[in-house]
């Protein structure tokens with residue numbers, strides 16, 4: 001074909017997802033919920049399927065209303081997206097471009113940088129310090145959007161509410177997007193949602209149904225921001241990107257949110273179990289507030305291959321910008337046994 005893509009598009013590398021294990025209990029590469037989909041969600045999905053001939057509500061207003069009440073904001077402050085990833089793209093379309101700059105951590109969540117590069121924006125990446133966002137250094141960088149992933153992916157580390165408040169007051173970026181995909185799993189009392197900072201107008205908070213609610217395959221997430229940001233995103237979005245099934249699934253999940261409290265507790269417990277397993281086998285493990293841990297190892301490849309021999313798949317740190325590590329998601333109970341078996345036998349070998 002004689003038509004060439006825009007030069008900055010030609011240089012992009014596509015997002016690389018984690019690989020599932022042939023035994024799904026051994027899949028620990030994508031931070032998915034190990035608990036499956038709830039019966040309430042399945043019933044809602046079945047009901048929604050019967051209206052599949054009709055277009056969905058473009059803005060998912062029923063869900064928007066429910067989320068506005070939940071977070072104590074106006075309906076006009078909520079945008080639903082086809083996964084939070086789609087909202088990150090919308091933000092880039094509306095607010096970034098060739099003369100604009102995005103600021104994030106190095107390494108950060110891959111989609112943040114990809115979205116900015118798609119529209120030709122400049123990307124300033126500020127290296128992590130002790131595997132944590134260096135917010136004072138990030139605050140010094142002038143730009144249009146700053147992304148803070150809290151707790152962070154791929155490290156699981158979190159910034160405190162106080163640190164984020166200071167950042168929102170001092171940052172030289174016009175809009176701060178705090179990606180709280182993993183906030184439900186945080187149990188350090190210093191860590192809290194940045195939702196209260198939305199009223200300053202400078203902070204927007206991104207949430208997803210993919211993690212605690214286990215709806216990754218349905219693709220649905222949302223942004224809470226000032227009404228003018230949402231109004232802007234409404235102009236750029238694809239009108240029917242959030243399908244009927246996803247809307248129904250998310251609505252059922254949010255209405256039954258009490259059911260997820262014990263799941264959250266279970267994830268936090270298993271996070272400790274996998275931390276102990278790896279530390280017991282002589283590894284250093286990040287202090288995670290998420291549903292995964294980052295395990296440091298000088299022989300990333302060998303550890304990945306050893307785990308793969310036991311049908312456990314994890315995410316190579318090299319693919320996430322932290323060579324010499326692996327990222328391990330909290331698994332099912334059967335997955336825990338597989339992991340324990342694999343590590344016991346490695347210790348035996350050493």
Ligand SMILES: *Cc1c(COP(=O)(O)O)cnc(C)c1O
Nearest residue numbers: 083084085109153181208210221
């Ligand atoms: C998993 C994850 C998300 C969720 O993305 P969806 O598109 O909603 O599935 C968002 N941000 C980060 C940092 C994540 O790790």
